[in-house]
Amino acid sequence: MKTHRSDVLIIGAGPAGAHLASLLGRAGLTVILLDKNPAGEAGAQWVNGIPLWVFEQAGLDKPGPDEVHGAGARFTLIDPTHQARVSILAPFLLDIDMREFGARLLRTAESSPNVQVFHEILIQSFDIDTHGRPQRAYSQNDCFQAELFVDVSGLAAVVRKNTPFLKELCPGVEPTDLCRAAQEVRHINNPLGALEFLEIQKAQSGEILSWVGIAGGFSLLRVQISQDLKTIAFLTGTRALFGVPSGAKLIQNFVAKNPWVGDKIFGGQRAIPLRFPYGNLIAPGVALVGDSACQVYSAHGSGIGMGLLAAKQLAVTVIEAAHRGQDLGSLTALWPYAYEFHKQYGALLAVSDLSRRFSQTLSPYEVHQMIAGGMMTEGVLKSSLLQQQPEVALGELPQQIRGLFTAPGLAVRLGLLFAKVPKILWAARQYPEQPDLQKVIAYERRLLKWL
Ligand SMILES: Cc1cc2nc3c(=O)[nH]c(=O)nc-3n(C[C@H](O)[C@H](O)[C@H](O)COP(=O)(O)OP(=O)(O)OC[C@H]3O[C@@H](n4cnc5c(N)ncnc54)[C@H](O)[C@@H]3O)c2cc1C
Incomplete structure (x- = not known):
């Protein structure tokens, strides 16, 4: 050896x-x-x-250009009933090969x-x-x-x-905190089929269409047809639960229903841990x-x-x-x-x-209410894609408040959720500056208590 x-x-x-x-x-x-x-x-x-x-x-x-698969696209979030959407330009997000x-x-x-x-x-x-x-x-x-x-x-x-x-x-x-994700880039066999799909979805080529909640809470089917109508990129993810199709299965189902989608060029699938980082790094x-x-x-x-x-x-x-x-x-x-x-x-x-755990509990109708009611605003979507802390945008508040009145049940749940945020922010500031195992354990326990 x-x-x-x-x-x-x-x-x-x-x-x-x-x-x-x-x-x-x-x-x-x-x-x-x-x-x-x-x-x-x-x-x-x-x-x-x-x-x-x-x-x-x-x-x-x-x-560099050879590493960027896509950039600056319009990003559109769609509810599982296909009736409501929120859309932003996302020049800050790069799709990297x-x-x-x-x-x-x-x-x-x-x-x-x-x-x-x-x-x-x-x-x-x-x-x-x-x-x-x-x-x-x-x-x-x-x-x-x-x-x-x-x-x-x-x-x-x-x-x-x-x-x-x-x-x-x-x-x-825990298996309940695993996301079974898949990503694939495929050929488009028939550009006319792709155009018809885009027309039905009222979308443009190059636009990222992201259906959320289509296979239960915390599930995603993201589709992007390239500008030249030659390829389609998928990104999918679902929770690893019995009876819930995997991310790879969501792609298979889409391909089966859309014969204009051709063979896979590259891609992969794996599980992602969905959890707050360990206190003990x-x-x-x-x-x-x-x-x-x-x-x-x-x-x-x-x-x-x-x-x-x-x-x-x-x-x-x-x-x-x-x-x-x-x-x-x-x-x-x-x-x-x-x-x-x-x-x-x-x-x-x-x-x-916290928001991941909340999204796991949402029914398809509640996802619809979030988007149609305007609680999921452009600002909220932007901060999520940016992986930054959401900020209260005064301009978006009236729309959010109106939305809360249209969905009182959801409004109560959102109220309980937001009440946890200050406690979490406080708990997250308590990581000990000097080595202290007991304080790290307490830090993690406190955070998990509020999540
Ligand atoms: C389909 C899919 C899509 C995703 N999309 C996104 C996205 O859009 N944006 C994003 O930020 N994240 C995304 N993720 C998550 C992201 O890919 C992972 O969080 C990231 O790859 C984790 O990186 P890592 O280096 O920690 O682990 P990994 O990428 O898993 O790398 C671990 C490496 O360790 C090696 N290894 C494991 N065990 C051993 C061993 N015993 N000895 C030697 N080598 C070993 C493995 O071969 C592997 O190469 C996605 C994940 C999947 C599955």
Whole structure:
């Protein structure tokens, strides 16, 4: 068995893992980045929506033309009865071809002499010392020794699930909190069929049509026919519940009903954790990043942006610790990562999770009431797509209030929901600045109580 040594071992070479590797490598730390998948197949390999602001905040160049699958489109949200819609122009949202973007991030990481990238290495087990800290990670033929093990292995969460401390404090995501998502880009066989579809939907080519609540609360069928009528892109997601069709099944059903849709060009399907991020993002010798930490804007199951932002914050923390000559895996060294992440995004992600939980309880008719009654305004839609905290827009208030009067039952439920927001915002500010496990446990408990 061959032993490899590095300052940091990153397990999972998706965008967040690759970005973290290049930031650390550029700062002079030795890094091994590995993935169980072959080269070109790590992380998301489909089209993902990412708000523009994330790139700058994560310290990344804006995506180039080969990485942008779509940008600046009109985004239209449609209720399950097809009778009501709310529509905005969304120049701030990029649909990114993750195959190209992921490849760019990996190339950047590999260009650093301090970063070694290994493909087709499946980490299976760890040596854990008496303090619960991993010392070595093992694949079938290799052993990896590092001061810090970063878990960017997505839902597999191979470090989190094999580290006693995190295994106990970070419960696995319940099936009821999983989104079965699918994304596909397909040929259009018959442009006339596509045009007819657009006419029926009163929509233009290039416009993103997003049906919400079509397969129960928290479900999505998003369709975009390209400007040139040559391709159609789908994004779907449903909760992983018995009797609820998966995201992939929603696409199959659409294709079966619309024979003008042709073969798949590329795409994929997987589950996304829908949960507020764990309070404990670190443990001795370990940091969690991305889906393994549930760093997901759960209102629409978007984890790419949050994963990149977390990677940047972890890099800042680890580089500072290295400059101070600290043990990179010590809790004192890693704490600023957990603190800064929760300080900056805890409230946002908690409110997002509140709205995700609420949307799961909505009946199709209530979704209709939300959109037709004007409670779901352009401003609310915009902040959700931007993955930013919704703000009260005075101009939209009269429309929202009128809508509440037309749906008294829903108005009561929304009232109860909004009453929780100040408590959540308060609770989200309580993450301890200094290492204190009891306070982190209390932080997470308080937030979960109000969600
Ligand atoms: C169909 C679909 C559409 C989506 N659309 C969007 C969107 O529009 N916008 C958005 O922001 N998010 C979207 N998401 C969510 C987003 O893709 C995930 O949140 C994101 O990919 C998580 O990144 P990650 O790096 O944490 O994990 P992953 O992307 O899951 O990467 C984990 C990597 O770890 C590797 N790995 C796992 N176990 C091991 C092991 N034991 N040893 C070695 N390697 C291992 C895997 O091979 C994988 O490459 C979508 C998800 C799906 C499924």
